[in-house]
Amino acid sequence: MKKQGVGPRGQGVEGAAKAVVARKRPVSAGPTASVEAAVAKITPARLAAFEILKLVGENKGHSDELLHSARVDGLSPEDRNLTTALVMGVLRWQIALDARVRGLLQRPEQRLAEPVAIALRMGAFQLLHLERIPAHAALSESVELCRAAGEPHATGMVNAVLRKLAAAQKPGVRIHESVAAFAERLGHPRWLVERWVAAYGRDAALKICEADQQEPVEGGMFVERGGDWPVMDDGSRLVGEIAAAAVPGAKRVWDCCAAPGGKTLVLAKRLGGAEGGPEILASDVSAKRLAQTEARLRRYAYAERVGFAVADAAEAKGVAGEFDLILCDVPCSGTGTMAGNPEIRHRLKVEEFARQAERQRAILKGALKRLGPGGRLVYSTCSLEAEECEVVVDAVVGAGGVVRVPVDGVMAELAERGVLSGEMGSAVRDGALRTLPGVHGGDGFYAVILERA
Numbered sequence: 243m244k245k246q247g248v249g250p251r252g253q254g255v256e257g258a259a260k261a262v263v264a265r266k267r268p269v270s271a272g273p274t275a276s277v278e279a280a281v282a283k284i285t286p287a288r289l290a291a292f293e294i295l296k297l298v299g300e301n302k303g304h305s306d307e308l309l310h311s312a313r314v315d316g317l318s319p320e321d322r323n324l325t326t327a328l329v330m331g332v333l334r335w336q337i338a339l340d341a342r343v344r345g346l347l348q349r350p351e352q353r354l355a356e357p358v359a360i361a362l363r364m365g366a367f368q369l370l371h372l373e374r375i376p377a378h379a380a381l382s383e384s385v386e387l388c389r390a391a392g393e394p395h396a397t398g399m400v401n402a403v404l405r406k407l408a409a410a411q412k413p414g415v416r417i418h419e420s421v422a423a424f425a426e427r428l429g430h431p432r433w434l435v436e437r438w439v440a441a442y443g444r445d446a447a448l449k450i451c452e453a454d455q456q457e458p459v460e461g462g463m464f465v466e467r468g469g470d471w472p473v474m475d476d477g478s479r480l481v482g483e484i485a486a487a488a489v490p491g492a493k494r495v496w497d498c499c500a501a502p503g504g505k506t507l508v509l510a511k512r513l514g515g516a517e518g519g520p521e522i523l524a525s526d527v528s529a530k531r532l533a534q535t536e537a538r539l540r541r542y543a544y545a546e547r548v549g550f551a552v553a554d555a556a557e558a559k560g561v562a563g564e565f566d567l568i569l570c571d572v573p574c575s576g577t578g579t580m581a582g583n584p585e586i587r588h589r590l591k592v593e594e595f596a597r598q599a600e601r602q603r604a605i606l607k608g609a610l611k612r613l614g615p616g617g618r619l620v621y622s623t624c625s626l627e628a629e630e631c632e633v634v635v636d637a638v639v640g641a642g643g644v645v646r647v648p649v650d651g652v653m654a655e656l657a658e659r660g661v662l663s664g665e666m667g668s669a670v671r672d673g674a675l676r677t678l679p680g681v682h683g684g685d686g687f688y689a690v691i692l693e694r695a
């Protein structure tokens with residue numbers, strides 16, 4: 243099979259390597275023979291992973307989208323699996339890998355060119371985390387990736403560092419570990435972990451970090467699963483279940499930030515199937531994401547009566563009338579979802595939380611304008627940060643017109659109805675749902691019920 247890279251413009255690693263070389267030589271000269279020879283020695287899976295990591299690092303795409311591009315789909319199943327494992331694994335472990343590599347450099351403070359850093363991370367990740375990959379393959383292909391990307395001068399250093407890493411002992415038993423040490427060992431920015439320690443305690447913060455380093459797996463929070471239930475994260479489904487149970491006998495339901503539709507499906511499954519069930523409207527500000535949601539929901543018979551509308555929930559234009567149940571699952575930093583979205587940690591800055599909060603307040607206030615008398619709104623995020631959760635809700639409740647309803651009653655009802663497979667008491671905090679990755683199963687979600695006063 244022809245070796246190929248990936249990228250939105252179809253440039254691929256070969257293209258990237260040519261671009262680097264072209265800067266140093268006349269464009270008409272094309273790639274050097276040594277670049278072409280290097281590319282020929284790299285497996286399609288590693289070429290694809292390298293190029294995706296480069297695009298993610300340049301903020302030119304999300305790992306999830308790039309891993310589902312046509313060019314990755316064109317790889318063999320084994321190559322696709324390796325590409326996915328490399329991309330997600332490097333993004334999850336990047337901070338820890340960089341620290342290990344730095345300790346093996348002759349000048350630890352030296353700044354590495356990005357392609358060299360990526361080749362080193364890929365090699366280090368394979369050596370430290372992937373069983374069944376021969377060390378020589380991990381090592382030699384990282385060297386060739388460096389050469390292919392137009393960095394031949396760095397190949398000796400990459401070879402030496404990865405050899406040392408392959409020979410190094412695995413870390414021993416940790417008796418006491420500082421927050422800074424476990425943040426680095428588990429590939430998280432220290433500032434973020436320190437916030438979690440302050441908010442949830444050291445043990446919970448450690449569990450969150452450990453959970454973020456695992457592939458998301460199917461959880462066991464619910465008794466009913468499989469069949470016509472959508473495949474989705476347990477924390478996300480729990481928010482949908484809480485919303486579905488929040489207003490018995492609801493007649494008009496609005497899911498105002500609906501795409502990609504996971505929680506809409508839970509609402510439809512619980513409320514929407516039977517004749518005489520409520521009208522459910524799913525809306526989203528993104529027409530593209532809403533179209534994908536509609537296509538997804540059309541595959542479920544119980545969701546056939548869901549209506550769709552493109553609408554900015556902060557304005558609520560294009561959505562008519564009042565609702566007695568609104569789910570307001572706002573866009574957020576996503577710090578509760580880093581097992582499946584590992585790159586979030588590399589892009590995040592602390593200022594982001596205030597920026598998100600402003601948008602979330604606007605959406606919540608806009609949605610509340612459509613909440614009828616006695617109606618209830620469930621506000622939710624997949625963030626672990628108080629700025630996007632409690633602080634947003636406090637500000638809106640403080641302005642009057644709505645009161646909080648403790649989520650405890652709805653949780654007890656879900657347990658009594660046999661929806662939940664186990665005790666979830668520790669997921670209720672100050673009357674709101676607060677699930678933590680590694681503690682409750684699934685991603686970290688916050689949800690609160692507000693009622694029209």
Ligand SMILES: C[S@@+](CC[C@H](N)C(=O)[O-])C[C@H]1O[C@@H](n2cnc3c(N)ncnc32)[C@H](O)[C@@H]1O
Pocket residue numbers: 478498499500501502503504505506525526527528531553554555556571572573574605
């Ligand atoms: C966290 S996601 C929702 C996930 C969804 N509820 C689910 O369970 O699959 C947030 C969504 O809000 C949408 N969004 C962002 N700003 C919005 C706005 N002002 N009005 C409506 N939707 C918005 C985004 O396009 C995104 O699809």
